[in-house]
Amino acid sequence: MAEYFKGIGQVKYEGSTSKNPLAFKHYNADEKVGDKTMKEHLRFAVAWWHTFSALGADMFGDGTLERPWLAAADPVQQAKDMADAAFEFMDKIGIDYFCFHDRDLVAEAPSLKETNERLDEIAAYIKDKMKASGKKLLWGTSNLTGNSRFMHGAATNPNAEVFAFAAAKVQKALSITKDLNGEGYVFWGGREGYETLLNTDMGLELGNLARFLGLAVGYADKIGFKGHFYIEPKPKEPTKHQYDFDVAAGYAFLQKYGLLNKFKFNIETNHATLAGHTVQHELHYARVNGILGSVDANQGDMLLGWYTDIFPTDVYGTTMMMIEILRNGGLPGGLNFDAKVRRGSFKTDDLFYGHIAGMDCFAKSLKAAHGLLESRELDDFLEKRYESWKTGVGAEIVQGKATLEGLAEYALAHDSPKSESGRQELLESIVMRYLYA
Amino acid sequence: MAEYFKGIGQVKYEGSTSKNPLAFKHYNADEKVGDKTMKEHLRFAVAWWHTFSALGADMFGDGTLERPWLAAADPVQQAKDMADAAFEFMDKIGIDYFCFHDRDLVAEAPSLKETNERLDEIAAYIKDKMKASGKKLLWGTSNLTGNSRFMHGAATNPNAEVFAFAAAKVQKALSITKDLNGEGYVFWGGREGYETLLNTDMGLELGNLARFLGLAVGYADKIGFKGHFYIEPKPKEPTKHQYDFDVAAGYAFLQKYGLLNKFKFNIETNHATLAGHTVQHELHYARVNGILGSVDANQGDMLLGWYTDIFPTDVYGTTMMMIEILRNGGLPGGLNFDAKVRRGSFKTDDLFYGHIAGMDCFAKSLKAAHGLLESRELDDFLEKRYESWKTGVGAEIVQGKATLEGLAEYALAHDSPKSESGRQELLESIVMRYLYA
């Protein structure tokens, strides 16, 4: 078996002052942070698509990335070589999980039947490698955007035949996910939306999307798949407008169609910002509504209006994420690096630099967030800030004992309530202290 | 009684080629479009705040607008003069409805009690003028953002005393709205959101917001207010993030807290675009979910990231709106001009030019949209586009008879489904035809 990352050994933790570009400065897998190790807290996953199968093409240029494992002409051999590279990479970088779309694993064949056969062969190959290495599948999914037949959507296609074809793909991907002991299954509805409302029947399409998800749940029950289902919101791109715009839109949808108990959300940083939210907002909103599932870890360029999927290096931002994740008691899912090296970073070792940057970024953030929460500096502030809801008129309101007219009388008797400072600058200074102490 | 708009008489329809700046070119109130008159279709309202009480200050400059009706030093006299101007304006422009916040009607007094007394006096004054003129109240609301006590929110304030104060304001505003036979009541939660999550307990705040709305509904039932309740989404501004981000976020919220049957949405064009949606999207989404209520008619500047509330002159955009409104069978509410003249348009006659522009814009759009729908050119296209859902595998899916594995078998047997062109350019040409024929 070829070694694809020659000259690179196991990436090790060397501490924050190490100048070794192939060492971790903050991520120390077995170091305890609170009662769990970093590895247990962070549950990193490698994304098959960005890291192994993508070639770096963009809308204005051809692929640039050197990916020697894609050299084979035979698609199944190519897929096996890619799996070899993937397991070598996961081993050397020290990441235990991976995620895939069906189409990443092996190129589609002319017929669905033959594609499925290819998938079976490569899935078996991967299964063996998982057994040998102990690597695990965080989640699987099916690509329902790439083939031209999905130009008008998959579950929301105007053509029922395409819906059926998409269903077949999900059936296969779900079945493979189950077979590989996947811990989750994700739906990202990249073309489940519209280009123009002039040609769109949104009511029917939303209903069909719900039916599609319901069919997948039914099939999962039948085959005994116990993993989590996740919806991954994104506001737009490739479509002009996607139905799963953000967590709130997905939450409204799940409630309307009675799917709430079956799904949580896979929240991506770059998708959050494209929707006009911080990722912290999306995580917080999901957390307080009990629907926080997994995370696609990356960062967007805030001045660009399309997905850039940069490896995270904004420690402030990831610290805000870790606060939410720790307050959630961790994630049912994990932190999947849905991140890509820039197309100008075309060497294979750039994949290491990207992942090391991202892992160190989250490790530093984990420690900062943990320290901050342990200190209770934020919690004590919040407790005091909201204390009026524990007694008196506040408690009555919360307990449902108030009426509007009763409160009006109360206000007439207690005119001119006083405010306290929100202390935003002070709180931001406190966060800085945990980052730069 | 002073005449404030001297030299301007009743604005009349003179047809599309009239060069009279004080005449309508398209809005002909009693002209039938389908089975209703323009006036019945459009149900325009004047916004008390932008048109009568605002002075044109912005974040970088003082007020500019000449508003002679605000000259009186005594706040109640000032309020009455403003009401005189408002009824004169409504009469001359030919608009039957108005909308207000409590604070627009009359300046707040040092105490809540005295403010309420002022409100009673001016409400009685307005009631008389309504009786005399036949003008009607589309909806009322309470301003819960302006006073510094609302700096941290109203229903979502960390201080329960402020919640109670806000409740008192809503009680009064609702009571006046009922007294003036208001057809609706709006909640725009301008500061119901957060500046930073560091100092925010979103879970508690969302619960309190739901309690607040529930209390208002309870009070409305008690006093026999039969009007509609509307939530007006806006994503941000003044807060960094508002809970009622868009219709979907509001819909998720109403479902979670069991308030769905009590509320519809008041959708504002400029708020929609600030949230990353077209207003057509928001109207369509509300319509197919049965929660389309009323419209705040204006337009944003798509290159500016704050509310600009420009009078609508984008006929293409308003035609897309009228398609949704006509398909909804009209609105329970109406088209409220939540629009303001630029602060450089500081003369009182500019108020006429702004409203005439907006009314003509919607009138032209109404005719275009009606013609388009009458022709069924769009509907026929849609019917054909989605016909696969009426029979065969499509019908089975819609009727809930399909399974994922059954569809997978179907797809294996019917590989390579074909697509049809989405015809976006052709459809856009058809729309142009109804605008420029």
Added chain:
Amino acid sequence: MAEYFKGIGQVKYEGSTSKNPLAFKHYNADEKVGDKTMKEHLRFAVAWWHTFSALGADMFGDGTLERPWLAAADPVQQAKDMADAAFEFMDKIGIDYFCFHDRDLVAEAPSLKETNERLDEIAAYIKDKMKASGKKLLWGTSNLTGNSRFMHGAATNPNAEVFAFAAAKVQKALSITKDLNGEGYVFWGGREGYETLLNTDMGLELGNLARFLGLAVGYADKIGFKGHFYIEPKPKEPTKHQYDFDVAAGYAFLQKYGLLNKFKFNIETNHATLAGHTVQHELHYARVNGILGSVDANQGDMLLGWYTDIFPTDVYGTTMMMIEILRNGGLPGGLNFDAKVRRGSFKTDDLFYGHIAGMDCFAKSLKAAHGLLESRELDDFLEKRYESWKTGVGAEIVQGKATLEGLAEYALAHDSPKSESGRQELLESIVMRYLYA
């Protein structure tokens, strides 16, 4: 020679009420508007890339477009078939001009030498077809973004060898453009910018960009190319930040490097809006600075942060453009449809619908703008608005006779200057009148 657009004949003008989707509603080539025909005013061009060689792939999906002229396996034969299709299309749609990148004309070969040979062959083929048909080349250009060798830029590449390679491509493209009597040559610096400043020497790169343009000008002089040189600004995409961000950035650059007398600007609607400007702004700014050259006609989706290159159907926007173009006395260049049908509009006849929509849109706008300018309603307003600069203190200032301290004395003596209303709403109503009379 194959007919590629079977069943479609010459597209004719049938007037604004025609329901024939393959007829013009407003564009009537030989109709006089003022002293020029529509054809002379508008000088439409077809873009080889979007219309003939592109396949509709996006970042999330494969090509969708049916383009039978690309069926041949041999690249030169494919290129000739494409040229056949192009001339058939231009003939049927009635457009006299086209634009190309070298790479659109024929696929690149493994070596530069062979690529150049292919270019010579296809250029000769096209030259013959031009002679036979009377079609003309509005401008040519070289694609310096697509090949992976340009991943770090062309003229601004850190590697001088890539600069040389890019120079070779421009030399060839310029030579072909001259040979085909091209009226212009465009530089769009798609990767002339940076991904991160951490690895960028902007000072050197800007200097190199200037040298590159200077070399092209020198070569043009040598071969006797008399056409116009245009810079096409775009703020970003594909790079994170492009040096030719907008017209102002390009204007600063040309002045600094002494290139101002050699270049004008090719302004694209969608690029303007991505930079935070209306296209009207870019045209106006270029016009008053004497650097307005040509237009890439399309429109962006104002809610999307990437180029969408939609066929123009926003008549209001194109009317604002035509006001600038008419005030400029026309364009040295023309209106090139750098616009693409949506990838869901994959049939060959969709190309007609797109172009017809765009041509009608500009034709309607031309008439509206011409009417508006003929009436002098705007000009009279402007003349009056700025009349204070013609006499008194205004004239002194303009003539350079004032001093700051003199003006201070004047102001002390003439305190409290009065303003006039800016009349924005009235002016917008006037524009509407010319659109919908």
Added chain:
Amino acid sequence: MAEYFKGIGQVKYEGSTSKNPLAFKHYNADEKVGDKTMKEHLRFAVAWWHTFSALGADMFGDGTLERPWLAAADPVQQAKDMADAAFEFMDKIGIDYFCFHDRDLVAEAPSLKETNERLDEIAAYIKDKMKASGKKLLWGTSNLTGNSRFMHGAATNPNAEVFAFAAAKVQKALSITKDLNGEGYVFWGGREGYETLLNTDMGLELGNLARFLGLAVGYADKIGFKGHFYIEPKPKEPTKHQYDFDVAAGYAFLQKYGLLNKFKFNIETNHATLAGHTVQHELHYARVNGILGSVDANQGDMLLGWYTDIFPTDVYGTTMMMIEILRNGGLPGGLNFDAKVRRGSFKTDDLFYGHIAGMDCFAKSLKAAHGLLESRELDDFLEKRYESWKTGVGAEIVQGKATLEGLAEYALAHDSPKSESGRQELLESIVMRYLYA
């Protein structure tokens, strides 16, 4: 003299682990970083407007901020009390510089003459306090946006009388700035732009803006003002479009009107991002063009489309700034905190928390940037990346010896140039190392 910040003494450096909210964690004024102290590197200034005279009103709400020094009814007494507070604050926080607009210093009077008298009185008062304290004026400016007379602009007003009035204000502000030994004078053209091009003669307005700046330069020469002149770009807000959109637009303007040798730029972080640039870009672009002057230090909220002027806490971003500033050999100007506490942070001590956060943020960044530059890790990378320009064909190009046809021959002989990885991820990791070691 009243003490306004009771209970707060001199803010001291206590090191990165101090939990004292009123101590610096990183800013240690006299600590050497390289050959200069932190104080010499950073040259912080306090902004009179945000910190002393503003009340926290926004477009949707009244002022909230407790500012006891504004209690006096008499405007001049109020201004003196404000100055007392300012000098007390500067003393306690340890900042040596301040910046003002004329209007911040004292409220405008009904007449220009009386306003000027007020300004004289307060300027004398401040001059005494400066002498006593050693505090210095970084720059002064005149507010040409706030008064309603500037609704249509100041130097670009359609009314020449308003231009004269603005000139009078600049004459006075410049004279005071000179009198107080101000080191600079800033022009921010808040309303020098347009709301709609329909009523705008941009050519005349740009010429007038140039004349206005020229008059100020002439007056400065006459009175012997030796300070720097700065232009502060902002793309929009309050106007729809401001002429000084960004540094590039300002640079184009200065070149066209022959003003380049007289002006540099005052670059504001939040203005940069509103224009679609990072502040690092603006600083870098200004630096390589020799026009980097001063900095308005704050940060924007990247998800909000209006100025938020938040105190800087994004250490990554400020480190990118300090890299540029150090490479520039420091700034002619300084770091002015054009930043404001949130309106919910309404207590006077919040002003300390905000400034401490910002000062610590820049101090930490200064050390990180200095370490990074000292190590030459970035420079060595850049030197190697661009080495091809030092010899061979690269050197010929740079030296102006190349021709396009010569390079074409070269490329034919040296086909297929190779690229090197851009190493963005690795470089970002290196930056992280200097932040978190």
